[in-house]
Amino acid sequence: MTSLQATKDFFFNRTAIGRQRLGSDDNKVEGNYHSDVSDTSRDNLEGAFSSLDKIKKPGWVRRIIEYGRRRKTTFADWSSAQPRSVWASVILAVLATVVILVLTVLLIYFNIHLRRQIPRNDIQRIVASWGAPGSLTQAEEHYSTDFSRDIIPIPCHSHNDYWRKVPLYDALAAGCTGVEADVWLTNNDLLVGHSTGSLTSARSLTSLYIDPLISILAHQNPPLTFQNTTTSTPQSNSTTNSASLNGVFEINPATSLTLLIDVKSNGTSTFPVILQQLEPLRSRGYLTYFDGSAVIPGPITVVGSGNTPFDLLISNTTYRDIFFDAPLDQLWGENAPSNASLYTSENSYYASVNFASAIGKPWHGSLEPQQVDTILGQSGAAAAKGLKARYWNTPAWPVGVRDHIWDVLEKEGVGMLNVDDLTSASQRNWGG
Structure with missing residues (x-):
């Protein structure tokens, strides 16, 4: 049974139960309620449900757009629900990677630079040690x-x-x-x-x-x-x-x-x-x-x-x-x-x-x-x-x-x- 059919049965049953509680039938009038009003309402209700059956489903483009919106909303809900420690860990990991790269580049540079400064003769040794204690x-x-x-x-x-x-x-x-x-x-x-x-x-x-x-x-x-x-x-x-x-x-x-x-x-x-x-x-x-x-x-x-x-x-x-x-x-x-x-x-x-x-x-x-x-x-x-x-x-x-x-x-x-x-x-x- 579909959800639409279940809804129709629900309203039909409530209408029948209502007439029974008022003590009415097809030819009698109880108080201010007429039997033909209930029948008319039932006909209108059936017509409304028939029109719902005729509504077209959205096209594939619309479905893709709606899917994207649901995904975005889902990610936003997930990210807002995450504890701050998770984001702090991510930021620290990025910073640590940057620091490691910088230190690696500096290590390579100073290694090459210091090799060039190694004295190869007496003049360069004098220049390198000039002013040093005991030189x-x-x-x-x-x-x-x-x-x-x-x-x-x-x-x-x-x-x-x-x-x-x-x-x-x-x-x-x-x-x-x-x-x-x-x-x-x-x-x-x-x-x-x-x-x-x-x-x-x-x-x-x-x-x-x-x-x-x-x-x-x-x-x-x-x-x-x-x-x-x-x-x-x-x-x-x-x-x-x-x-x-x-x-x-x-x-x-x-x-x-x-x-x-x-x-x-x-x-x-x-x-x-x-x-x-x-x-x-x-x-x-x-x-x-x-x-x-x-x-x-x-x-x-x-x-x-x-x-x-x-x-x-x-x-x-x-x-x-x-x-x-x-x-x-x-x-x-x-x-x-x-x-x-x-x-x-x-x-x-x-x-x-x-x-x-x-x-x-x-x-x-x-x-x-x-x-x-x-x-x-x-x-x-x-x-x-x-x-x-x-x-x-x-x-x-x-x-x-x-x-x-x-x-x-x-x-x-x-x-x-x-x-x-x-x-x-x-x-x-x-x-x-």
């Missing part, structure tokens, strides 16, 4: 024979390397063949710093450069090398065969390290003090010098820049071991002064200029043909005089522009690349 830094008495093993010297000048954590050693570890010190004459001593506000008595030309270089070169050259030699004074010729001494770099011992001394204080009063403080290097035959007729190369080549007085530098015509940093922009071009011929390899070593003022900005991220021609002309003029062209204040950012300028400078024959980012410079393909 032997520049005061170390003995270096092993592989002091600069695996370090390839490259023609880059470490600009203001005294700013780095370990002056001189950071530049040497990168393979730079040129280092730089800005000096100020203070209380008859040469203090190193970019400005007077950064000067301290502990950071002097002697402590940061001269003493470490003596220590390095002393252990690069066994005592046997110095037999049958004599020392010299600034005014006399050295009989030490400095060309036969080993330089800083083990791979190429003949490479001379350029020590650029940028004089910031008065040049006339500072220059004699520089000559005096170079005596320990001079007396050991470590300096490149001019003997009156030729330049004798040595492990260290000193170049005076900034306020270095050119007239004092060339005053001694028979011996000099400080060379000039010539003005590169005055060696080439229609407006080159007539005294450009003064700068030769006998009195100068570098020929430098501010890149921004001499070449200009690299518009649109690259140099214009006219700018490249200027670089070619200036570097070619320097090379013709036996000098190494050097541009300082080259753009350091964006990195793509910096690398583009470096490529142009190398291609056009610049003798020394002035750099601040030692790591990027050491990773370049200098042999390509």
